[in-house]
Amino acid sequence: xxxxxxxxxxxxxxxxxxxxxxxxxxxxxxxxxxxxxxxxxxxxxxxxxxxxxxxxxxxxxxxxxxxxxxxxxxxxxxxxxxxxxxxxxxxxxxxxxxxxxxxxxxxxxxxxxxxxxxxxxxxxxxxxxxxxxxxxxxxxxxxxxxxxxxxxxxxxxxxxxxxxxxxxxxxxxxxxxxxxxxxxxxxxxxxxxxxxxxxxxxxxxxxxxxxxxxxxxxxxxxxxxxxxxxxxxxxxxxxxxxxxxxxxxxxxxxxxxxxxxxxxxxxxxxxxxxxxxxxxxxxxxxxxxxxxxxxxxxxxxxxxxxxxxxxxxxxxxxxxxxxxxxxxxxxxxxxxxxxxxxxxxxxxxxxxxxxxxxxxxxxxxxxxxxxxxxxxxxxxxxxxxxxxxxxxxxxxxx
Amino acid sequence: xxxxxxxxxxxxxxxxxxxxxxxxxxxxxxxxxxxxxxxxxxxxxxxxxxxxxxxxxxxxxxxxxxxxxxxxxxxxxxxxxxxxxxxxxxxxxxxxxxxxxxxxxxxxxxxxxxxxxxxxxxxxxxxxxxxxxxxxxxxxxxxxxxxxxxxxxxxxxxxxxxxxxxxxxxxxxxxxxxxxxxxxxxxxxxxxxxxxxxxxxxxxxxxxxxxxxxxxxxxxxxxxxxxxxxxxxxxxxxxxxxxxxxxxxxxxxxxxxxxxxxxxxxxxxxxxxxxxxxxxxxxxxxxxxxxxxxxxxxxxxxxxxxxxxxxxxxxxxxxxxxxxxxxxxxxxxxxxxxxxxxxxxxxxxxxxxxxxxxxxxxxxxxxxxxxxxxxxxxxxxxxxxxxxxxxxxxxxxx
Numbered sequence: 001x002x003x004x005x006x007x008x009x010x011x012x013x014x015x016x017x018x019x020x021x022x023x024x025x026x027x028x029x030x031x032x033x034x035x036x037x038x039x040x041x042x043x044x045x046x047x048x049x050x051x052x053x054x055x056x057x058x059x060x061x062x063x064x065x066x067x068x069x070x071x072x073x074x075x076x077x078x079x080x081x082x083x084x085x086x087x088x089x090x091x092x093x094x095x096x097x098x099x100x101x102x103x104x105x106x107x108x109x110x111x112x113x114x115x116x117x118x119x120x121x122x123x124x125x126x127x128x129x130x131x132x133x134x135x136x137x138x139x140x141x142x143x144x145x146x147x148x149x150x151x152x153x154x155x156x157x158x159x160x161x162x163x164x165x166x167x168x169x170x171x172x173x174x175x176x177x178x179x180x181x182x183x184x185x186x187x188x189x190x191x192x193x194x195x196x197x198x199x200x201x202x203x204x205x206x207x208x209x210x211x212x213x214x215x216x217x218x219x220x221x222x223x224x225x226x227x228x229x230x231x232x233x234x235x236x237x238x239x240x241x242x243x244x245x246x247x248x249x250x251x252x253x254x255x256x257x258x259x260x261x262x263x264x265x266x267x268x269x270x271x272x273x274x275x276x277x278x279x280x281x282x283x284x285x286x287x288x289x290x291x292x293x294x295x296x297x298x299x300x301x302x303x304x305x306x307x308x309x310x311x312x313x314x315x316x317x318x319x320x321x322x323x324x325x326x327x328x329x330x331x332x333x334x335x336x337x338x339x340x341x342x343x344x345x346x347x348x349x350x351x352x353x354x355x356x357x358x359x360x361x362x363x364x365x366x367x368x369x370x371x372x373x374x375x376x377x378x379x380x381x382x383x384x385x386x387x388x389x390x391x392x393x394x395x396x397x398x
Numbered sequence: 399x400x401x402x403x404x405x406x407x408x409x410x411x412x413x414x415x416x417x418x419x420x421x422x423x424x425x426x427x428x429x430x431x432x433x434x435x436x437x438x439x440x441x442x443x444x445x446x447x448x449x450x451x452x453x454x455x456x457x458x459x460x461x462x463x464x465x466x467x468x469x470x471x472x473x474x475x476x477x478x479x480x481x482x483x484x485x486x487x488x489x490x491x492x493x494x495x496x497x498x499x500x501x502x503x504x505x506x507x508x509x510x511x512x513x514x515x516x517x518x519x520x521x522x523x524x525x526x527x528x529x530x531x532x533x534x535x536x537x538x539x540x541x542x543x544x545x546x547x548x549x550x551x552x553x554x555x556x557x558x559x560x561x562x563x564x565x566x567x568x569x570x571x572x573x574x575x576x577x578x579x580x581x582x583x584x585x586x587x588x589x590x591x592x593x594x595x596x597x598x599x600x601x602x603x604x605x606x607x608x609x610x611x612x613x614x615x616x617x618x619x620x621x622x623x624x625x626x627x628x629x630x631x632x633x634x635x636x637x638x639x640x641x642x643x644x645x646x647x648x649x650x651x652x653x654x655x656x657x658x659x660x661x662x663x664x665x666x667x668x669x670x671x672x673x674x675x676x677x678x679x680x681x682x683x684x685x686x687x688x689x690x691x692x693x694x695x696x697x698x699x700x701x702x703x704x705x706x707x708x709x710x711x712x713x714x715x716x717x718x719x720x721x722x723x724x725x726x727x728x729x730x731x732x733x734x735x736x737x738x739x740x741x742x743x744x745x746x747x748x749x750x751x752x753x754x755x756x757x758x759x760x761x762x763x764x765x766x767x768x769x770x771x772x773x774x775x776x777x778x779x780x781x782x783x784x785x786x787x788x789x790x791x792x793x794x795x796x
Binding site for chain 1: 448449450451452453457476478479480481482483484486487488489490491492493495497525526527528561563565567568578579580581582583590592594610611612613616617618619620625626627628629630631632633634636637661662
């Protein structure tokens, strides 16, 4: 930002700010260079698209050097990256990422959904792992440029999109900075942004196994940030859940078996109110163990919006509160547990049909997603796909 | 193991077990191929060696494919590795590592220190992250081969060694296995082993800042395993501690401020006993939040060994027990807190001279390491460097 007077060195791709020669160059989208693929890949047929499985023709890459600052970012053909095996990103997990989707609207414009929220979260994730600071507004500008370059990859069909995966990772130390394998933040970083044409994450209701012997996140840990090391510890419990016939894990926390997240998604339940004034939409509070999801925040905002209540003719009461497996069991036995929803960028809003816990299943009624989940999903998808303008949430990639 | 009938395919480096064509090939040290560097690097002068800062001429690499199994491992020149940017090792932290040292003895033989313990731990770390299983005995055989290839890199001076860093990481999915960025274990893995000539980690006493707002590990998490994602969350607190004038962090846990680990090391205190029958050597128990360190286990074993008590003329009482900052403060005020020790493969045994907590310092008496830390360090170093044979702890690299 504010880097208009910088001079690029074509040889290294590094830039120095000529107005302020002592300071490292900021990441600058206006310096984006283009190296386009000589041959473009054929588009996949829509039926074969699955989440994050195939990638577009190009990616954006930029690197950070503590002396020079950020290199000029580059659009280049999607391809492998080459790194020193001592890199911190292999050894100590100094990697953060984001996930967001670009949709093609009926007006032919490509839109992102509340990308500013992803960018603020990415800035916080970087800070949490002591990565070099990034300016999320500039990363967003780069994302828009990539979306426009890869426009042919955005599927036109509803529910399909171009999933965008920005990743920032530590990748080496300065050679004169006596660190090597020392357990400390490295001073070089690499940003790359991938694009993946993507279909529905899951459409059928999923079953969840509530797990307390493995714990996803804890106060004072990194569960509230989108850092790489949060995810692989879930692979083994996920495999064990699958062997028991469940699709995903419902992560519990603490001796009171608080409900936190589902797999790598936020989790909501719809519960009938005693006063019969609509329904409660309940999810765990952001206490540091919960990822502050963009879709999560959007569900809560819709649930708090009288305009949306009018649209769907139901009064929703958003509740960010601690609730436990005992609460779920009680609501279920009283016939108040109406819907259980997995919420996230990939899934948007997806239905859960049963929750296994201590050998029994809590069964959520209905074979399909219930009316509240369906209404929220439809509203969000209408905004994402540009059929509805709503409070600036859909951001056109100009 | 047991893979003598396998047939190597020189083109791919992949092997299939001809006696059992349906099963993927096991990792097999007897298949090790050698591609030696054409030019060898000059050795660094001993004064410039720091922990993990420079690397030897070669590394060992092997890859795992779910259909073919392990490739024939290869000694090759140390150099960059090339990976797809969608790899799980960049996105989800599916990476584990180990750390161990090879020493040159007065008999001219290279020795590792209790490497079987590292290998059992690495097997457990792999299992915890749902990486393909490894046979640690085979990895150890490869490590010995690398040590012998890199023999000239082992410094002869006491306290110096060739640090060995085996790393195993998920690196891609099978292309036909519809996963991509899906949050699940990938089915391909890469093992590599690096060697780094290394000097003392720190020799002067270090100061510790006791931290409870950031938490290193939690029951049900991965703190008891050597996985990459455990380390980067410590970078920011470490930087904050340095800004306050402390060298390392003392990680606390829970509302009662239990003492757990110091930086990326185990932590011990030496406390005077009320019965004056020697001293207590106290460390936190292995409750899942503590890394089961090889040096930690060795200190406890020595502290439990009458033969060692005789050698040092002090009765030691090993105590694996929960203890808190209040206990430390009490022992200090009563004059019973004799020594505080950071324990680990890199540091072996290192002294701590003060512990900052809630604005005050607990000061450990003496400007140098105390007699117990000194005696344990000397004993372990004598075993590591082959001056003493002790219960098979020193393992010659034949």
